[in-house]
Amino acid sequence: MSTMVSAPAGWEMVVGLEVHVQLRTRTKAFCNCSTEYGAAPNVNTCPVCLALPGALPVLNAHAVELATRAALALGCTVNPMSVFARKNYFYPDLPKGYQISQFDKPLAEHGRLKIGTNAEGTGITVGITRVHMEEDAGKSVHDRYAGATAIDLNRAGVPLIEIVSEPDMRSAEAAGAYLRTLKLILQYVGISDCDMEKGSLRVDANVSARRAGEVKLGTKTEVKNLNSFSNVERALALEFARQTELLERGGRVEQQTMLFDQARGVVRPSRTKEGSHDYRYFPEPDLPPLVLDAGFIERMQTSLPELPEARRSRFAGDYALGEYDVDVLTSSAELADYFEGVARQSGDAKAAANWTINGVLTALNASGDDIDAFRVRPADLAALITLVRDGVVGHSAAKQVFAEMVRTGDRPEQVAQREGLVRVDDDAALRGWIDEVLAEHPAEAQRYLAGEKKLQGVLVGFVMKKSKGSADAKKVNQLLASRAQG
Amino acid sequence: MAVTIDDVKHVARLARLGVTEERAGELVAELNGILGHMAALEKVDVEGVMAADGVGALGMPLRVDSGAPYPLRHPLDAFAPATRDGFILVPRLASHEDASEETE
C-alpha cells in the first residue's frame, strides 16, 4: 500500500516499536484455562482468571520457555532473576484490577535485530530494549447491546511477551521491515502464530520528529490501534507528517496517545489524558521472583532452530540459489525445511527450488492448506525429481504426476504407472501414435510431408497429447523428421 | 510530605472510591495522623539494603502447560450481577469515559 503522505523536507522520523505477541501455549499464563481462539464468551474462565476472591496465579512453565527462546532469538541477555509486578488500573475487562506484568526487572534485555542491508552493504540493526512477560486482558464489546458493555474474559490471562525496541528506526519502511523480520523470527522459533487478525500480534508505535542532523530526540507520541503492518507504515507516515507540519509552523508536539482511524485514514488524539495514569507498579506478592538457572537458559539456546538470517545466507551459499528463490524459500521455517528435505533427498537443489516454489506453493495457495498437512512429502517430491532426471518421466508428464500426487498422496512411480505417464521411447509405439496423428490430421500431414517444416511442432504436440505426455518428445521429433525426408 | 485534600481526591479517584467533600476533609487529618507515625522510617539508614520484595528468593514453582481447567462449582451467572448470552454486562462507558484506556 502506498502511503500518499508527504512530510516537509529536512526532518527525520524516529520510531520505536512496542510489540505484544501471544505465546503459543495450550493453557493461560496463570491458570489451566484453554487459550483457544473463538470460543463462546466466558467459556474459558475459572476462579483464577475471573479473579474470584481467594484465587491465586501459578505461572505456566511453557510460557517461560517460549518467552526465553524468543528473547534469545532476538539476541537478548536473559536475566537469571526477573520479577513480576502489578500494574494497577480499573477496566471492566481487567478482572483483578491489575495486570500481572514485568516492570523494573524484565525477563531479558539488550537484544538486537538485523532488519536489512543498506546501500553500502552493511546491516541495519535495531536495538531491542527488553522482552518481558505479561498477561492479556479480556475483551469489551461496546456495540452489541444498547446501554451496556459486554465483557468476555476468555482472553484474560493469555500469556504475552512485550518486545520493546530502541528508537532506532528512521522511516515507516524501516518499521515495516522490523516488524516483518520480527514476525518471521517468532514464527521460525514457534513462539506464536503472530496472527494480527486474531490479536496474537499487536503493535504500538512511538514516533517523534527532529531536524536532520539533530541529535536530541523530539517529543514523541504513541500511536495505537494499528491492526496490520501496512497500517503501521501508513499511520507512521501520517503522524510524522502531522508532527513536522506542526513543527514547521512553530508549534510544539504534545506528548499524547494517538489512535489510527483506518476508515478515515487519519490519526487522532485519544481522549485519554497523559498523566491521568498512575499505575502504581509494585512487585507481585503472589509470585516469587522467576529464577532461571544457566542450564535452563543454555537448553533454550540450543533448542533454537536456525534463524531466518542464517538460513538465508546458507541457502544462497550451499544451494547457489538466487535472491528471489532464497526469499521465498525462507519465508517460513516449515517451507524451508520442506525445500531442504527435497534438495537433500533428490541431490538437485535447483530442481527442488523450482518444484517447491512453482509446484508446492502453487498447490498450497490453491487449496489454502498448511504445508504440514500437504500430501506430497519431501521424499516423494525428491523421488519425482529423480524420475525426471533418469528419463523415466518426461517434463510435461511430471506435472501431471505431481498433480495426481497432490490429489492422492500416492508415490510418483505408482502414479506414473497407473496413469500411463512413464516415458515411452519405444519406436514401434511412437510410430503408432505418429501414424494415428497423421491420419487424424490429413491436411496438416500433407503440408508437413510436402516440406512445411514449421508444422512439425504442432504435430509433435498432437503426439504428446495423445500419449498424455509420456512420449519421448525428442524421439518423436526425430521420427517425424525422418518421415518428412523419407 | 503532608497529605493535602487534593491528594485525597486524587487517590480516591485512582481507587474508584467515591468520597464526599466532608469525608475527604476528615481523611486528610486521618491519613496525616497515620503517616506522621511513619516518619520513624525516615531516620533509618537502609543504604545497600535489599527491599524485601518477592517473597522467597528460591524462585517460583511453575505449572505444566496441560491439565483440566479449574472447575467452577457454581456457574458464572449464579454469582455475576448481570449476564447475557454468556457475556458479563456492565453499564456502557459514559461519553466522558474513554474506551481506549486499555492495556498497554
Next chain:
Amino acid sequence: MSERRAARPPETSARGIAERVRDGDITAERAAREAFVRGDDARVGPDGLNALLWTDREATLDAARGHATESDFVDRGDLAGVPIAVKDNIATLTLPTSCGSRILEGYVSPFEATAVTRLRNAGATIVGKTNMDEFAMGSSTENSAFGPARNPRDRSRVPGGSSGGSAAVVAAGMVPIALGSETGGSVRQPAAFCGIVGVKPTYGRVSRYGLVAFASSLDQIGVFGATVDDAAIGLQTIAGRDVMDATSADVPVERYVEASGASLAGLVIGRPKEYFPDFLDARIREKCDRAFDAFRKLGAEVRDVSLPHTDLAIPVYYIVAPAEASSNLARFDGVRYGLRVPADGLAATYEATRSRGFGKEVTRRILLGTYVLSAGYYDAYYKKAQQVRTLIADDFREVFASGVHLLFTPTTPSPAFPLGAKADPYEMYMSDIFTATANLAGVPAMSQPIGAVDGLPIGGQLIAPHFDEARMFGAAYALEAALGAEALR
C-alpha cells in the same frame, strides 16, 4: 508420652471427638449436632456473641451424615467428625464467603480453599463461618459489616481481631478448632484476648489458595485451638505444599502432635528486650516471668536478646499491608460478583459500588495504600518500608543464628479492651505491636494462655525460625502442661 495417650482425651477436644467417631461411639452427625448445641448454649449467634455469621444446620448435618458412608478414609481421619468453624474470608462451597463486608454479602464461592479441602478430607465437618473485621482489617472485630463480635470471657469487651469470631467460638466451647487468618497478628491477638491457643505458621507453610487476600506477602491461614493439641492437629492437617499457591513452600511437614512430651533440656529461649518495654502492664510482665520460670524448670535456658528494629514494625506494616490491600481489593468492582450499585455510567457504578460496599476502615486503608504506591511517593514509603522490613527479618535471622532456638514474649501489650475503646486508628494499630514482626519476617509464632489479669486472659507468644513449628509446639505443649490451671489465672 504413652502415659498421655493412655488417658482418655477430653470429650470435646479434637482428639476426643475424633476418637469417639472412629471408635463408633458417636457419628459425625451427632458430633456436629453437639457442637451446635454447645454453640446455642454459649449464644454464639447474632443475638449473643455475634461470633458465628453463617450456618446451615440441616445442610451441615446432611454433610456429616454423608461422611459415614462416603469413605472409610474420611471416617478414620485425624479429624473424623470434628466440628470446625472457618473465618468468613476463607472460601467454602456451601456457606457464604463475605469477608465481613457488604460488598460480598451473600456471595458463595464456586471453589473451596485448599485448607478447607484438607480439613474435610481428614474427616472434619465445617459448621459455620465466623465474624471478622471487614477484609481482616482491624484488631477487634468491631469493623465487621455485620456488627461487632464479643469476647466470651467478658461480653463488654472485644474478642480481638481480625479473626475475633473464630477465637470466640473456640473460647465459648462450641468447636475445638477454628481457622483464622493472620496478616499482622489476627489469630494470635484474639487467641490471647479469649484465652485460647492461636498459631500463625511460617509464611508458605499453609496454602493461601481460597484465602481472600488482604496483604499477600503477609497473609497466612492460622489455626485456633482450645488447647495446644487441638491447634497442633489442626495445623498439621492443613500444612504442606499446594500447587495452587506459588508461595506455598515445599518443606516437609512434621506431625506436630508428636512434639507433645518433648524435652526442653538444652533449649535456648530468647527474651527480646524490645518486647518488654517500660509501658508494658506490670502484671503482664509478671505472667511472662512466671512462664520463663516454668521454661527454666523444664531444663531450658532463658537468654536476654535484642531485636533492635522491633519498634519499626508498625510503621512498616501500615505501609506494606495497605499498599498490597489497595491492589488486592481492586477486584471488588461490582463487575463479576458481589455487590453492584448501579449508577450513571461505568465510572459512577464503580464508585457507588465501592463506596457503598466498603466500610470506613477498609476505605481508609485503600486510600492510604494507594497513596504510598502513587507516583512520587513509592520510594519514600513503599520501597523504604520494604527495606526496613528486610532489617526486621535480619534481626530474627541473626538472633536465631546465635544459638537461640525460640523467642518468648507477651502476645499483646494489654488484655482485651472494651468495645469502642479505641477510636483512633493508630491506637488500634498498636494492638499488633508484638505480633506484626513475625508476619513481616515470615517466621512462625503462636499465642497461648499464660494467666489472667482482672479475670481477663493474657497470652504468651512463642516465635520460632522459619519452618520450625515442631520445636515451637514442643515448647508450647510443655508450657501448657507446666502451667496447668495457672494458665487461666
